[in-house]
Amino acid sequence: MAAVSGWWDDFFWGSLVVVELFFVALIMTVLFGLIGAGAKLSNSRVAKSIASGYTIVFRGTPEILVLLLFYFGSAIILTAIAQIFDPEIKFVDFPPFWAGSFAIALIIGSYATETFRGAFLGVDPGQIEAARALGLSNLQTFIYVRIPAMWRLALPPFGNHMLSLVKDTALVAIIGLEETLFVAEQAIAYTAKPFTMYIVVGAIYLGFSTIITLTVMGLERYANRHLEVWR
Amino acid sequence: MSFDIELILDSIPKMLVGIGLTFELLFLSLALGTALGIFLLILRISGRWYLAAPTMVYIYIFRGTPILVQIFIIYYGLPQLEFVRDSIFWPILKEPFGCAIVALSLNTGAYLSEIFRGGVLGVDRGLTEAAAALGISVRQRFIYITSPIAIRLCLPAYSNDVVSLMKSTALASTITLLDMMGIARTIVAETYAPYEVFISVMVIYLVITWAIQRTFAWIEKRMSRHVRREA
Numbered sequence: 001m002a003a004v005s006g007w008w009d010d011f012f013w014g015s016l017v018v019v020e021l022f023f024v025a026l027i028m029t030v031l032f033g034l035i036g037a038g039a040k041l042s043n044s045r046v047a048k049s050i051a052s053g054y055t056i057v058f059r060g061t062p063e064i065l066v067l068l069l070f071y072f073g074s075a076i077i078l079t080a081i082a083q084i085f086d087p088e089i090k091f092v093d094f095p096p097f098w099a100g101s102f103a104i105a106l107i108i109g110s111y112a113t114e115t116f117r118g119a120f121l122g123v124d125p126g127q128i129e130a131a132r133a134l135g136l137s138n139l140q141t142f143i144y145v146r147i148p149a150m151w152r153l154a155l156p157p158f159g160n161h162m163l164s165l166v167k168d169t170a171l172v173a174i175i176g177l178e179e180t181l182f183v184a185e186q187a188i189a190y191t192a193k194p195f196t197m198y199i200v201v202g203a204i205y206l207g208f209s210t211i212i213t214l215t216v217m218g219l220e221r222y223a224n225r226h227l228e229v230w231r
Numbered sequence: 232m233s234f235d236i237e238l239i240l241d242s243i244p245k246m247l248v249g250i251g252l253t254f255e256l257l258f259l260s261l262a263l264g265t266a267l268g269i270f271l272l273i274l275r276i277s278g279r280w281y282l283a284a285p286t287m288v289y290i291y292i293f294r295g296t297p298i299l300v301q302i303f304i305i306y307y308g309l310p311q312l313e314f315v316r317d318s319i320f321w322p323i324l325k326e327p328f329g330c331a332i333v334a335l336s337l338n339t340g341a342y343l344s345e346i347f348r349g350g351v352l353g354v355d356r357g358l359t360e361a362a363a364a365l366g367i368s369v370r371q372r373f374i375y376i377t378s379p380i381a382i383r384l385c386l387p388a389y390s391n392d393v394v395s396l397m398k399s400t401a402l403a404s405t406i407t408l409l410d411m412m413g414i415a416r417t418i419v420a421e422t423y424a425p426y427e428v429f430i431s432v433m434v435i436y437l438v439i440t441w442a443i444q445r446t447f448a449w450i451e452k453r454m455s456r457h458v459r460r461e462a
Contacts, residue, residue: 060394060440061433062401065412069433072425163295170297174405181300188307195308202296202304209295 003193004200007183014180015204021101021169021179022208028105029165033112040117051113058110063103063168070103071096071175100172108165112158119154120146152223159216166208170201180204238427242418246432249411253439256328256400256410260335261393267340272347286344293341298399301338306330306406331403339396346392350385351377383454390447394440401436411435 004011039051058066074094082092093099123146131141173181184197191197271289274282293301309315309324323329354377362372404413415432419425 057433057437061436062398062412064401064404065415065429065433065436068416068419069425069429072419072423073429076423076425167297170299181303184303193311195304195311198300198304198308202292202300205297205300206292206295 003191003196004187007187007191007197007200010183010187011180011200011204014178014183017097017177017179018166018169018204018208021097021104021172021177022166024097025101025105025108025165025169026162028101029108029112029161032105032109033116036109036113037116037120040113041120055110055113058107059114063107064171064174066107067100067103067171067175070094070106071099074099096172096175096177100169100175100177104165104168104172107168108161111161111164115154115157115161116150119150122153123149155216155220155223159212159220162212162216163209166212167205170205235424235427238422238424239431242415242422242428243431243435245418246411246414246428246435249409249414250435252403252408252410253397253400253412256331256335256403256408257393257397260332260339260400261396263332263336264339264343264396267336268343268347271340271344272351275344275348276351290341290345293338294345298334298338299402299405302331302334302402302406305334327403327406327408330406331400331408335396335399335403338399339392342392342395343389346385346388347381349388350381350383353384354380383451386447386451386454390444390451393443393447397439397443398436 036051036054039047042048071094075092078092078094079089082089127145127149128141131145136144169179170181173179173185176182180201184201187197188194271286274286277283305324306327309330315321315324323333358376358380359372362376367376400410401412403410404416407413409417411432415428418428422428
């Protein structure tokens with residue numbers, strides 16, 4: 001472990017990048033999931049088929065492929081646009097952080113789409129009818145009735161999606177983001193201790209997974225607090 | 232930017248050369264992972280804490296860390312340790328193919344044992360109690376009563392895991408293996424045409440996912456044909 005001593009601060013900054021990536025991608029994931037679920041539950045045939053195309057493609061292809069396609073694909077478009085203004089420019093890329101978080105959010109968002117869809121369908125129709133009868137508008141019904149009821153059903157599978165999300169952030173090192181795996185590679189080039197360094201990365205991720213698992217457990221207890229037997 | 236049809240027609244046969252390696256990775260690690268999953272399951276439900284506790288730690292570690300990090304630890308990390316280089320496993324662990332198989336099997340085994348456990352827990356207790364009352368031994372109860380029902384119960388989850396294992400095989404390209412993903416990345420590095428190449432390989436992966444899902448849907452239908460009522 002002595003070899004790691006000079007690298008703790010780098011690993012710390014790398015972990016911070018993972019945390020940032022996680023939260024940015026998480027927000028986008030929830031967004032994509034809600035949009036996807038909304039489209040799948042809508043009456044529009046076009047929206048439905050776009051949404052099912054989305055879930056089929058992003059759940060059926062390797063994560064690394066989506067990531068590389070987004071990173072290099074966006075780089076080609078950006079370079080082409082930049083060359084219109086200045087033909088000297090050889091390569092412009094989308095920042096790996098944004099390409100990575102967008103790609104990961106699209107992937108996990110496709111899983112979230114199915115989860116949210118199922119959860120919305122699981123809400124008792126009687127509750128929605130009751131909200132209507134009380135004169136709540138569509139938006140109010142959505143915010144005060146549907147979302148809280150659906151959230152309870154979606155939380156356990158969504159916890160698993162969050163675990164996949166944090167683990168997928170490791171892939172972004174492949175396109176050159178300076179997160180923990182990238183730090184480990186630099187440290188290995190310097191110390192020639194690959195086992196030690198990668199174990200540190202594994203331990204960091206295990207820590208993140210543990211935090212997420214505990215948080216989801218807490219959230220589940222909070223979401224179901226009214227169902228607990230009063231003691 | 233233009234879409235180069237010729238390049239697509241040219242690169243698809245090249246990438247299909249790698250499909251053999253993708254399937255080898257998939258089937259070998261699926262077989263080994265299933266065996267490992269069953270082994271872990273038996274330890275887990277043995278009712279002896281000194282067998283169950285290490286299994287739970289194993290599952291926690293392998294499900295809590297990214298598969299990419301696990302692959303890197305095994306491929307780049309283990310050669311740092313001298314006793315690994317002297318061990319009988321060295322001929323396997325010095326090859327990237329062997330490392331990919333080991334990493335994928337260890338990883339999927341952890342997930343599968345949880346899936347199997349879900350199936351076993353879903354078996355109606357009355358059945359095993361009835362078998363016990365009939366004087367059937369523990370081992371025979373597990374083989375003839377619990378297993379057939381548990382297999383049917385966990386088949387949908389198993390099929391999902393096969394798909395995610397198939398997606399994980401693409402990560403073997405990060406340790407120099409030339410599976411479909413590896414070949415695609417090589418072609419992109421040569422031609423710098425990410426859209427054409429990556430989208431073509433995406434389609435191939437989608438077809439494989441579809442084939443896996445159809446196969447399992449058919450097996451499921453066959454295995455539950457005694458449950459279905461004649462119309």
